[in-house]
Amino acid sequence: MSESKFRHEPDPENPGWMIWEIREEERFNQILGPFRVRKESETTARCRIWPQRIHSNLADAVHGGVVMSFVDISLFAGSRMLGIQHAGRSVTLDLTCQFMAPGMLGKPLDAEVEILRETGRLVFLRGLVVQEEVKVAAFSGTIRKASPPR
Template identity: 40%
Template sequence: MPVPDGQWAGWTIWSEPSPNTFFQAIGRSYIRADGDNRALVGLETAVGHRNRQDNLHGGFIATFADHAFFGGLFAMGHVEHASGLTIDLSMQYLGAGRVGPPVMAEVELLRETGRLMFMRLMIRQDGEPIAASAATIRKASRRQ
């Protein structure tokens, strides 16, 4: 269900902080489609995402990238593959992120085969790139 108002109006909530789950560490995130094979995933940053230099921790940024690939698939309509498996993920850190402003992942599905999905994304904060990532996702197995 789309968020009715505020900064995230028109977006769909992808994850909510949930006690005793990893989503507690990630925080609230939002998704929306952005054309064919493209989606946006936004996330509110928090003090728990910082490193000792008060920037966003690189591990948090990598976690967000992995999280965003699946949120992006869901937003693109690949709902059945949003529970797939990451089999390869690479990161390039392009700049320091700050706690406070949200981060935005621009997710793209590059190619899909019978079992795999090849993806990439760019993470921006205030319009500036802070990281890029590429991943190979194994599609979720069909349960019989």
């Protein structure tokens, strides 16, 4: 993905966090609102969103589809923070999610992403979606990195 379409830079309002966003307003990622990421160790990164009413289901909790979308984008944001460069054509091969508790509106929702292994074309990851002390979901996924340009 060209750098002109993508923004990944320090967040001046949240020291230690990086902005992660696609600049084009009509792309799907924009539905999650502000998205931030930071490195926590050599193998883990933390991604964050701030759920609002648009992210809710009829129970006024975070919709499961929002959680899954957050996890999917977190696979890429988290692994990039850990040094894996992705082209815009990398894809999610699989994503498994186990929901454990509802996410609440108005409180930061975090995805703790861990790289388990990287090969020439694949990245294997796992993690937890947490909100304060509550484990909202567990996940695992695989990214297929884009082919090098020819």
